[in-house]
Structure formats: structure tokens, C-alpha cells
Amino acid sequence: MNAAFAIAGVSKRYPQFALQDITLTLPEGQVMGLVGVNGAGKSTLLRLLTGLAAPDAGQVEVLGQRLPEAQVAAKRRIGFASEDMRLYRGQTLAWHIELVRRIYPEWDSAYAASLMRRFDLRADQPTGGFSHGQRVKALLLLCLARRPQLLLLDEPTTGLDPVARAEVLESLAEVLRDERRSVLFSSHNTHDVEQLADTITFLHGGRLLASADKERFLGDWRRVLCLGDAPDALSTWPELAQVRNAGRQIELKVRRWDDALPERLAHVGLDVQRIDPMGLEDIFVTTVRAGGAA
Amino acid sequence: MPNLDTGAAVAAPTDARIHALDHLRALAMLAGVLFHAALAYSPLMHAFWPTAYRASSPWVDALAWLLHLVRMPLFFLVAGYFTTWLIERRGMTGLMQHRVRRILVPFLLAWPLVHVAMSAATRQAAHTVQNPSPFLSMLREWLALPDSPWMPPGTGHLWFLYYLLLFTALVWIARTLGWSGLFIRLLRLGAARVALLLPLLVLPGFLLTTTPHPAPESLLPQFWAVALYGPFFALGAALHGRLDTLQRLRRWLWPMLATCLLLYLAFLFQLSRFGNEDWMRHAPWSTALLQACIAGWGTLAILVAGLRWLARPNAWLAYLSRSAYWTYLLHLPVLFAVQYALLDVALAWPIAFLVASGITLAVCLLSYELLVRRTRLRHWVG
Amino acid sequence: MNRELNWPTIRLLIVKDWQLFQKQLAAYLLAAFVALAFLGLAKPWAFYIGSLLLIIILVAVACFAISTSLLTERKEQTLAFVMSLPVSPLDFTVAKLVGNLATFLVPFVIIGLCTALVIFSTPLPNGLMVLTTLVFAHILLAYCVSLAVAMRIESEGWNTFVMIASMVMINPFLMAIGQLHGVSGVARGDAITWSGPVLAILSAQLVLSLSCLAFAAWWNGRKPAFY
Numbered sequence: 001m002n003a004a005f006a007i008a009g010v011s012k013r014y015p016q017f018a019l020q021d022i023t024l025t026l027p028e029g030q031v032m033g034l035v036g037v038n039g040a041g042k043s044t045l046l047r048l049l050t051g052l053a054a055p056d057a058g059q060v061e062v063l064g065q066r067l068p069e070a071q072v073a074a075k076r077r078i079g080f081a082s083e084d085m086r087l088y089r090g091q092t093l094a095w096h097i098e099l100v101r102r103i104y105p106e107w108d109s110a111y112a113a114s115l116m117r118r119f120d121l122r123a124d125q126p127t128g129g130f131s132h133g134q135r136v137k138a139l140l141l142l143c144l145a146r147r148p149q150l151l152l153l154d155e156p157t158t159g160l161d162p163v164a165r166a167e168v169l170e171s172l173a174e175v176l177r178d179e180r181r182s183v184l185f186s187s188h189n190t191h192d193v194e195q196l197a198d199t200i201t202f203l204h205g206g207r208l209l210a211s212a213d214k215e216r217f218l219g220d221w222r223r224v225l226c227l228g229d230a231p232d233a234l235s236t237w238p239e240l241a242q243v244r245n246a247g248r249q250i251e252l253k254v255r256r257w258d259d260a261l262p263e264r265l266a267h268v269g270l271d272v273q274r275i276d277p278m279g280l281e282d283i284f285v286t287t288v289r290a291g292g293a294a
Numbered sequence: 295m296p297n298l299d300t301g302a303a304v305a306a307p308t309d310a311r312i313h314a315l316d317h318l319r320a321l322a323m324l325a326g327v328l329f330h331a332a333l334a335y336s337p338l339m340h341a342f343w344p345t346a347y348r349a350s351s352p353w354v355d356a357l358a359w360l361l362h363l364v365r366m367p368l369f370f371l372v373a374g375y376f377t378t379w380l381i382e383r384r385g386m387t388g389l390m391q392h393r394v395r396r397i398l399v400p401f402l403l404a405w406p407l408v409h410v411a412m413s414a415a416t417r418q419a420a421h422t423v424q425n426p427s428p429f430l431s432m433l434r435e436w437l438a439l440p441d442s443p444w445m446p447p448g449t450g451h452l453w454f455l456y457y458l459l460l461f462t463a464l465v466w467i468a469r470t471l472g473w474s475g476l477f478i479r480l481l482r483l484g485a486a487r488v489a490l491l492l493p494l495l496v497l498p499g500f501l502l503t504t505t506p507h508p509a510p511e512s513l514l515p516q517f518w519a520v521a522l523y524g525p526f527f528a529l530g531a532a533l534h535g536r537l538d539t540l541q542r543l544r545r546w547l548w549p550m551l552a553t554c555l556l557l558y559l560a561f562l563f564q565l566s567r568f569g570n571e572d573w574m575r576h577a578p579w580s581t582a583l584l585q586a587c588i589a590g591w592g593t594l595a596i597l598v599a600g601l602r603w604l605a606r607p608n609a610w611l612a613y614l615s616r617s618a619y620w621t622y623l624l625h626l627p628v629l630f631a632v633q634y635a636l637l638d639v640a641l642a643w644p645i646a647f648l649v650a651s652g653i654t655l656a657v658c659l660l661s662y663e664l665l666v667r668r669t670r671l672r673h674w675v676g
Numbered sequence: 677m678n679r680e681l682n683w684p685t686i687r688l689l690i691v692k693d694w695q696l697f698q699k700q701l702a703a704y705l706l707a708a709f710v711a712l713a714f715l716g717l718a719k720p721w722a723f724y725i726g727s728l729l730l731i732i733i734l735v736a737v738a739c740f741a742i743s744t745s746l747l748t749e750r751k752e753q754t755l756a757f758v759m760s761l762p763v764s765p766l767d768f769t770v771a772k773l774v775g776n777l778a779t780f781l782v783p784f785v786i787i788g789l790c791t792a793l794v795i796f797s798t799p800l801p802n803g804l805m806v807l808t809t810l811v812f813a814h815i816l817l818a819y820c821v822s823l824a825v826a827m828r829i830e831s832e833g834w835n836t837f838v839m840i841a842s843m844v845m846i847n848p849f850l851m852a853i854g855q856l857h858g859v860s861g862v863a864r865g866d867a868i869t870w871s872g873p874v875l876a877i878l879s880a881q882l883v884l885s886l887s888c889l890a891f892a893a894w895w896n897g898r899k900p901a902f903y
Contacts, residue, residue, distance in 0.1 A: 047903055052759055054901035068901040072682050075762040085760065086753040088696060095695070102688055103761055139757075446797050463705060470702035513797045514716030515709055 002028045002064070004150050004182035005049055010058030012044055019044050019206045022058070026182055026199065033193030033214075034186040035284050036203035042186040043082065045203065046154050049184065050080045063149055076104070079143030082154035086135070089128030093121055093138055097145075104146040112145035119167055133164035140168060144175060151175060153185035157192050165192070172196055190280035194218075200280065204288050221278040221286075224252040224261075226270040234268065241290045253278065253286045310605035311537055312379075315372050317604040317611040318596065322372075323618035325365045327625045327658075330451070331651040332358045334633050335643040338506075338565070344416055345633035346427035349643040359506055359565070360558050363585060364592040366454065367496075367526045371593060373458055374530025377465055382534070386466060393462050396619075400675050401455040404623050408450055411627040419634035426637065448511030451626040453519075460515055461527045477532035485542040488529070489550075492590035493583070495525040500582035500589075504573060505565070507585070526593065543598050550595040557588050620666050620675045621658035629654040685763055686771045693745050693775035700740055704783045707733050708790060715794050734787055734812075738819040739839045741780045745772065746826045747835055759902050766897040769827065773893055776823055788812055803862040806874055810859065813881040814849050818842035820885040824892035853877065 004026045012019040019041045026032045036042045047053040048060050051071025060067040065074040087096055093116075101107040116123060119137040130138060136156065143151060156172070157165045169192060175181050176196070187193050193200060194214065201211040210217075221241075230250045235243045239261065242253040250270060254261065262272045278286075334345040335354045380389045420426065420433040449456045468474045481488060499522025500507065510519035533539070543550070561584040577585070604611070632650045641649070666676045707729060714726030749755045758768070791812075795804050818839075825838045853859045858871030870878075 050760065052901055053903035071901070072685075072762045072764050072767070075760065080760040082756055082760075084753050085756040087757060088754050089752065090699070091696070099688065099692055100761075103685055446799070460709070463709075467702040467706050470698050471706075512716050513793055515713045516716050517713045520713070 003061070004028050004030070005060070005062040005184070007048065007055075007060045008058055010048060010055045010060060012048060012053060013056050014044075017041070017044070017206060019048075022208050024201060024208065024211055026184060028182055029178075029180055030198045031176055031183045031185075031196055032199040032201055032211075033197030034184060034201050034203060035188075035190060035193055035280070036186065037188075037288070040203045041206045042203055043084075043154055044206075046080070046082065046152050046184070046186065049152055050075060050078055077149040078152060079146060079148030079150070080152045080154075081136075081139040081143050081156065083158060084154075085139055087127040087130075087138060090126055092124050092126050093141075094123035096127065096138070096142060097123065100142050100146060106147045108145050108147055111147070112141060115141045115144060115171065118171070133160045136160060137164065137168065140171060144171060147181075149181055151181065151183040151185070153183070155187060156185055157187060157189055169195065190284060194280045202284055202287055209287050217280070217283060218277060220254075220256050221283045222254040222257045223274075223276045223278050223282070224254055224265070224272060225274040225276075226250045226252065226265060226272050228270040230270065231268050241286050253282075255287075255290075311601060313607050313612075314601045314604040315375060316615045317608060318368060318600040319372050320611050320614035320618050321600075322365045322369050323622055324614065325361050326622060327629070327654060328651055329358055329361045329365065330626060331629055331633075331647055331654065334650070335647055341428050344419075344427060344429045344433075345630055345637070346429065347633070347637065347643060347646055348425055348640075349646070351643055354643075355565070356562060359562070360588070360592075362506055363558075363589045364596060366523060367589045367593040368596055369454065370457075370461070370523045371526040371530035371533075371597065374461070374527035374532075375534050376530075377462065377527075378531045378534035381465075386469065389462065390466070393459065395674060397455050397458055397462075400619075400623065401452055401459070405449065405452055408452060408623070408627055409447065412450065412630055415627065415631050415634060419637070423634060423637045430637075447513065449513065450511055451509065452623070453509050453511050456513075457510065457515075457519060457523060460520070461524065464524070465531065477528045478536070480529075481532050481536055481539050485540050488539070489543060489546075489591060489594055492525065492529065492594065493586040496522050496590055497582055497586040499523070499525075500577055500585045501579070502576060504575065505568075505577040505581050505585065522589075537601065540594070540598055540601070543594060544602065547595055547598050547602075550591050551599075554588050554592040554595065557584050560584055561588065616676060617659055617662040617667075620662045620671075621655070623675060624658050624661060625654050628657045681770060682763060682767045685761065686767050686774070689758065689761075689763065689768070689771035690775040690778065693771070694778060696744065697741070697779040700737075700744065701779070701783060704733050704737055705786070708783070708787055712790055712794070715798070718798070730787055730791060734784065734815055735843050737780055737783045737787075738815060738822065738843070741776055742819075742823050742826045742835070742839065745776050745779065746823075747832055750830060751832070765899040765902055768902070769893055769896040772827060773823070773889060777889075780819055784812070784816070801864050801866055802868055803865040805868050806862050806870065807853070807859050810853055810874065810877060810881075811846065811850070813878055813885075814846055815843070817881045817885045817888075818845065820888040824888040827892045827896050 006025045008023050010019070010022045017039065022045065024045075034042050034045065044053065048055055048067070049062055051060075051062070051067040051074055054068045062074045063077050065071075067074055087093075097112060101109070101112075119134075119141060121134060121138055121141065127135065127138060136159070140153075140156065143153075151172075153172075157168055160168060172183065172185070173196065175183060183196075185193075185196075197214055199211065200214050200217050202209040212220075227248055228250065229248065230243060230245055234240065234252075239254055239256040239258065240252055241255040242251075244251040252265075262275070265272055332354050333339045333343045334347045335350045336343070336346075336358055337350045337352055338355045338359075340346045340350055377389065380392055384392065416430070416433065417437065420430045420437060423430055426434065465474075468476075480491065483491070499518050499520075502518035502521060503516075507518070507522065510516040561581065564581050564584065629650060632653045633646075636646050636650060639646075662676075666672050711726045711729035711733065714722045714729065717723075717726075749758070763771070791808055792805065794800065795802060795808065819842075821842050822835070822839045826835050829835060853874075856871070856873055858869070858874040862869050862871075
């Protein structure tokens with residue numbers, strides 16, 4: 001299977017921040033959700049993937065093109081929308097559509113029209129009068145209607161009301177029905193990531209904490225409630241990401257579930273009361289706090 | 295006045311109102327040729343006009359200045375109408391291309407030719423004519439000086455092309471800045487209010503210049519000319535698609551014409567009392583107001599009359615309309631040449647007038663037939 | 677790195693900047709017509725108003741063309757949108773340089789022609805063309821310097837300083853060239869004479885202008901990526 005993108009050993013340094021030794025691959029036709037706090041390096045990573053930034057070390061290859069050298073050829077097939085992107089306030093959406101349409105021969109006018117109806121946008125309205133949600137949807141329209149092979153979205157649902165969020169997620173889901181198209185989107189909203197992504201990547205402090213199949217993530221992690229006295233050595237167990245005591249009640253967050261684990265806990269005097277699956281948000285927070293790989 | 299917009303390259307107009315406006319322009323053109331021819335026999339212009347004839351008549355002034363007050367306002371109103379018409383058919387880019395082809399290029403080519411022809415004819419007349427006009431006499435003295443005073447170049451009778459280009463640029467500016475709805479909002483006030491306001495809108499133009507108002511021949515735009523002709527152009531532009539607004543004026547047509555006539559008599563009376571220094575001063579308020587009312591109401595009345603009576607296709611008027619542009623570009627050098635030649639021929643002024651006008655129109659129309667109508671020139675000046 | 681220029685997209689970006697400039701152009705043209713009409717009144721007070729207005733328009737064109745196309749684009753974050761299109765830093769540099777030059781030179785040339793028209797068609801001495809040409813060349817140089825700086829430095833404060841400083845330098849420039857016989861001696865007469873020092877100054881202004889633009893093109897175009 002071809003890779004939508006493949007980055008190997010990539011580093012990028014700024015005066016106050018550094019992205020370090022990132023190795024990541026997205027197979028074609030897959031969706032990757034990039035989760036990280038503000039300042040984790042998500043935008044920097046996306047810039048590297050669009051060729052807007054050149055790595056200080058390592059290699060970046062997107063849709064078979066080496067970046068940043070072949071950024072023009074790559075950007076022809078990439079749709080990129082970021083949270084810090086704005087449209088020209090005094091110009092209408094129609095003006096922007098015409099600009100993009102003339103650059104991209106693959107522009108699908110019928111699809112653009114249907115997106116405009118679905119997003120409830122007016123072509124003749126100056127974009128300066130758009131709300132945040134309308135602006136995000138307009139940027140998404142300008143990306144989607146040119147039928148990109150790779151969609152890179154930086155915080156596409158941040159700040160949207162529930163209706164707008166649903167509209168955006170539905171449009172993304174529609175893109176995903178085409179198995180040749182790939183999507184990487186970053187988000188704080190782990191619920192959106194859980195809903196759409198095939199692969200989940202955690203980024204924190206410029207480092208890649210984890211990247212794995214969503215099912216594996218969700219399958220590997222458990223929250224276990226036990227009763228008893230936790231031995232000191234418990235926190236050194238490699239499969240435990242977090243151990244929390246509240247008197248005799250102990251909460252364990254397990255990063256690599258093993259069916260034999262309850263028996264092992266019983267051996268050290270802990271009585272397992274409950275075993276629950278963990279949500280992505282909980283997994284991420286735990287991973288960050290644990291300061292290591294998921 | 296010339297048919298600049300419905301040139302050969304545009305599909306034949308079918309709307310009756312387009313016929314009416316086209317015919318109005320043809321008649322205004324004819325009026326322009328006759329007006330320029332008549333100035334040679336005007337007592338008021340005797341001291342200034344190069345071809346001023348030995349015989350003149352106050353009747354010429356009585357009629358000529360009425361033409362002068364309405365023909366150019368009417369031309370610019372119709373020009374404004376057709377500007378919007380062009381924009382709706384071809385967009386702003388199409389309008390600009392049209393203006394370059396039909397106005398800018400003919401202006402740039404015709405202007406030096408007209409200037410050279412008229413300068414040469416006037417110098418020749420200054421040297422050879424036995425019965426020179428006061429202007430030619432003065433010119434003869436100037437030319438005899440070792441250091442002849444330098445006259446700044448002007449646009450001559452082609453000034454209307456210059457202002458048409460200027461107004462086209464102003465249309466683009468107004469649309470780009472979002473101001474194009476101003477006169478449309480004025481029209482929503484209704485025909486009666488428009489008729490009352492129009493003289494007030496053009497009054498500043500008359501106040502800022504002398505009386506009778508001259509041709510704005512300077513190469514620099516004149517505030518007074520923009521203030522006088524601009525509102526007519528803007529009104530015409532706004533009237534496109536809204537000519538029905540003027541329907542209510544139909545029953546006021548004869549009262550308007552009669553009022554204009556009365557005001558014009560008052561204006562003539564004021565003119566007759568002008569002293570020598572008054573010709574050089576800006577018009578007093580009363581004179582300016584009279585002129586503004588005559589120009590405003592007279593133009594509206596002619597427009598309403600034209601829409602009523604000239605809406606049917608007429609072969610003669612259509613021909614005049616097609617030949618108008620070429621005729622108007624060419625007429626003044628031809629007219630001057632003929633009238634310089636007639637200065638030494640003793641004729642009654644009406645005969646001289648008819649001869650000069652007839653020859654001028656014949657030369658213009660013949661040259662149109664031979665050089666323009668069936669050649670590529672018709673796309674530019676046909 | 678692929679140094680080939682993506683001309684179709686560059687052309688579209690230039691057209692884009694030109695379209696964004698239309699409202700400003702309309703305002704400048706309107707102001708220019710008003711200035712010319714003041715000059716057309718042929719009165720001393722009107723002449724001063726008209727010529728002052730023409731200079732103001734020229735300086736405004738120089739400053740706002742750069743401000744709108746570069747500084748405002750960064751501030752209003754529309755730059756990110758442009759960078760996401762299939763353009764390399766070199767394409768972007770070329771588009772910005774050419775687009776900016778177009779938006780500046782069109783009103784610059786129009787006003788220059790109008791000024792020449794005023795000089796030749798009014799009683800003003802034709803020799804003023806020498807002084808006028810030097811002033812226009814200074815404004816062109818100041819513009820090129822400001823453009824080169826704006827393409828490199830993101831700080832709005834520094835860019836504003838360079839724009840103002842370069843335009844204000846016109847005062848000492850006028851004082852200096854006023855000492856030249858080739859300027860002051862010619863200004864009152866009808867003959868337009870280009871003396872050696874005047875031609876040297878003019879050549880230096882043009883060479884410096886072109887050098888600024890060439891340097892800006894080279895410096896910005898060699899970046900492999902935008903960030």
C-alpha cells in the first residue's frame with residue numbers, strides 16, 4: 001500500500017520550541033487524528049507535511065513527493081486548512097472560489113455548490129462578515145471541492161457550535177468514503193478523533209508519544225479499580241501508566257491490557273473491583289502525565 | 295450628438311426606447327453642427343468667434359443659446375443611459391474595451407488632425423482673408439509679433455470625448471467604491487422631485503463658470519464642466535431600466551416646455567444687459583439659476599418628448615444616427631474652412647448660414663459614405 | 677530544489693493582488709482627478725493645492741501598496757491561505773514583486789503623465805520636467821527600498837519607519853538638488869536640458885531601485901520553505 005505521507009527522523013527547531021525525531025507514516029486511504037495540547041507541535045508538523053516548513057533533520061515525503069523541494073507538486077494534491085488561516089475580508093466567497101478554481105483543474109463545481117448548500121453559506125457575502133463557524137466551513141469548502149488526495153486539517157472543529165461541528169464531520173466522513181483519499185486532522189476534541197480516525201497519534205512537547213491503530217489504543221487501555229494496599233513496586237510495572245491511591249481504593253490506568261493482569265494484581269494483595277474501558281481523552285491525559293510513550 | 299455606443303459592432307437594438315434615444319442623439323448632433331455654424335452670425339460671439347461673419351442677427355442669439363443650454367446635457371444624459379446599457383450587456387471590462395475602441399483611439403487620432411487642420415486654416419485665413427473677423431484681425435497682429443504669445447493646446451470641439459472618458463472612469467470609480475446607487479436612490483423620490491432637484495444639482499456648474507458657458511477645452515478637467523454635465527450623465531446612467539419613472543412627466547411636458555421658454559426669455563433679457571466685464575466673470579446667482587432650470591427641465595422635456603414621438607424606427611434618423619459620430623468629428627474643421635472662404639463673399643446671413651451648414655453636412659455625409667460606412671472604420675467611428 | 681517558476685499560479689496571484697487593490701486605485705484616481713481639476717483652475721492657491729494633492733497621492737500609493745499586499749496580509753493571516761496554494765517561496769516572491777510593482781507603477785505612471793501634461797499644457801516652464809523627474813525617481817527609489825524591506829522583515833514598526841524615513845528624505849534631497857545648476861538653472865526656462873550631474877543622479881536612482889528589487893528577489897527566493 002502507498003503511503004499518503006512518510007516522515008522519518010524529522011526535527012525542526014525554533015528559538016522556544018523544538019519538534020524532535022518524529023517518525024510517522026499514514027497509509028493511503030486512512031484517517032489519522034493528531035491529538036496534543038496547545039504548543040505540542042501539531043501546527044509545526046502540519047507545516048512540515050505541506051512543505052511550508054523545511055525540517056532541520058530527517059526526511060519528509062508526501063504523496064510520493066519529497067518536501068520541501070517538491071512542495072508545489074505536492075500542494076496541488078493537498079488540501080490544507082489551518083486554524084490561523086483567514087480569507088480576504090473585503091472579498092466574497094465567490095471570489096475565493098474563483099481564485100481556487102482557476103488554480104486547481106480538479107475543482108468540482110457541483111460538489112462546491114452542494115457543500116455551499118449544506119454549509120448554508122452565501123457566495124455573494126464578503127467573508128469579513130462571516131462568523132468563526134462560517135469561516136471554518138468556507139475554508140473547508142475551498143479544500144474539499146478541489147478533491148485533494150490528502151487533506152490536512154489543523155483544528156477543523158475547534159470553536160464550532162454543535163450544528164456546524166456535525167456538518168463538518170459529515171463532510172469529512174463523506175471524503176473518507178473514497179478509499180484513495182487520506183486525512184490528517186489535529187484536534188483537542190478527542191470525541192471527534194475517536195469518531196473519525198483510523199489511527200491516533202499523540203504529540204506532546206515536540207515529541208511523538210504514541211501512534212497506533214484506534215482499535216488497538218482503545219483495546220489496550222483499561223481503568224482498573226482495586227481495593228487493598230498497593231505495594232510500592234506497583235508503580236514500576238511497565239504496563240501501568242498511572243497508579244492513584246485514595247485510602248484503600250486504588251485506581252490503576254493500564255496502558256497494555258493483559259487478561260492475566262487481574263490475577264497478577266490479586267497476587268500482590270489487590271482485589272479488583274471494576275475494569276472499565278478508557279476514552280481517548282482519558283488515555284491522552286494519562287499518557288501526557290505519565291510523561292512517556294502510550 | 296454622435297452615436298458612440300450603438301456602433302456597428304453591437305447587435306441592432308430592438309427596444310423602442312433605444313430607438314428614441316438613438317434618434318435624440320442624432321438630432322442633438324444635427325443641432326451641434328447647426329449651432330457651431332450659427333455662431334458666425336451671432337452678435338454676442340462676434341468679437342470672439344474666428345469665423346464671425348460681417349452680417350449678424352439677434353435672432354441667431356435668440357435661438358442658438360437655447361440649443362446651447364440643452365444639447366450637451368441631453369447628449370450626456372443619453373451617454374450615461376447607454377453606459378449602463380453597455381455594462382449590463384458586456385460588463386465593466388466590455389465597457390472599457392468599447393470606450394478604448396470607440397472613444398479613446400478616435401480621440402487620440404482625431405485630435406491632432408483636427409488641431410492641425412484648424413490651426414492651418416485659421417492661420418491661412420488670418421493671412422489672406424480681406425474681411426477678417428475681429429478674432430482673425432487680432433490673430434494677424436499676434437502672428438506679426440516677433441514673439442507670438444503661446445496658446446496652451448486644448449481639446450477643441452472634441453472636448454465631449456475627453457469628458458466622456460472622464461465620466462466613464464468616474465463610473466468605474468463609483469462602482470468600485472460602492473457609490474453607484476446614489477442617483478438610483480434619487481430616482482426613487484419620483485419624477486416630480488427629480489425634476490425639481492435636477493436644476494439644483496447642476497446649479498454649481500453654472501455658478502463656477504462664465505455665461506454663456508464655454509466649451510471646456512482645457513486638457514485639465516474643469517470642476518464646472520464635471521458639476522454641470524456630470525449630474526446629467528449620472529441621471530442617464532440611473533435611468534437605464536427605470537425610464538418608467540419619468541412617465542409622470544408626460545402630462546407636464548407642455549407646461550415644462552412653456553416654462554423653459556419663459557425662463558429663456560428672462561435669460562435673454564439678462565444677457566442683453568451684460569456689460570463688457572460681465573462676460574469674464576462667473577455668472578451671478580440669478581443667471582446661473584435660470585440656466586440650470588432651462589438646462590434641467592428642457593433636457594427632461596426633450597427626453598420625454600423623444601420617448602413619446604421618436605420611438606418608432608425611422609430610416610433617416612437611423613442613418614443620421616450611424617453617421618453622427620463621424621460627422622461630428624469632422625464637421626468643425628470643414629465648417630471653419632467653408633466659413634473662412636465665405637468671409638469675403640457678401641451674402642445675407644441666412645444664405646451664408648445655409649451654404650456653410652449645407653456644404654459641411656454634405657462633405658461629412660459624403661465622406662461617411664465613401665470612407666466609413668462600408669469600411670473597417672465603421673467599427674471605430676461608424 | 678526545484679527552481680522552476682510556476683507561471684500560471686504566479687499570474688493568478690498577481691491578478692489576485694491587483695483585484696484587491698481596485699478600491700485603493702479608484703480612490704487614488706478620484707483624488708488625482710480632483711488634483712488635476714484644482715490645477716485646471718489656473719490660480720496660484722489652486723495650483724498649490726493640486727500639486728500638494730498629487731504628491732500626497734504618490735506617497736500614499738507607495739506606502740499603501742506595500743502595506744496592503746504584504747503587511748496587512750501577514751497581520752490578517754491571509755498569508756497562510758496563499759501559502760497553502762501550490763506556490764514555492766520563489767513563486768510567491770516573484771508574484772509579490774511583480775504584483776506590487778504593477779499596483780504601484782500604474783498610478784505612478786498615470787500621475788507622472790498627468791504632471792507632464794500639466795507642465796506642457798500650462799504656462800509653467802517646461803524646464804520643471806527635470807526637477808519633477810528627479811522627484812519621481814526618488815519616490816520610486818523610496819518605494820523599492822520599502823518593498824525590499826517589507827518582503828524580508830515582518831515587523832510592522834520597522835516597515836513603517838522605513839517607509840516614512842525614505843519618503844521624508846525627499847526634503848533634504850530637494851534641498852541638495854536645488855543647489856545644482858542643472859536643476860535650478862533649468863527650472864525657470866522652457867528648455868529641458870539634462871546635465872551630466874542630473875543624469876548621474878537619475879541613473880544612480882534607477883540602478884539603486886533595480887538593485888533593491890533584485891536583492892529582494894534573490895534573498896527571498898532562495899528560501900527552501902516559507903517557515
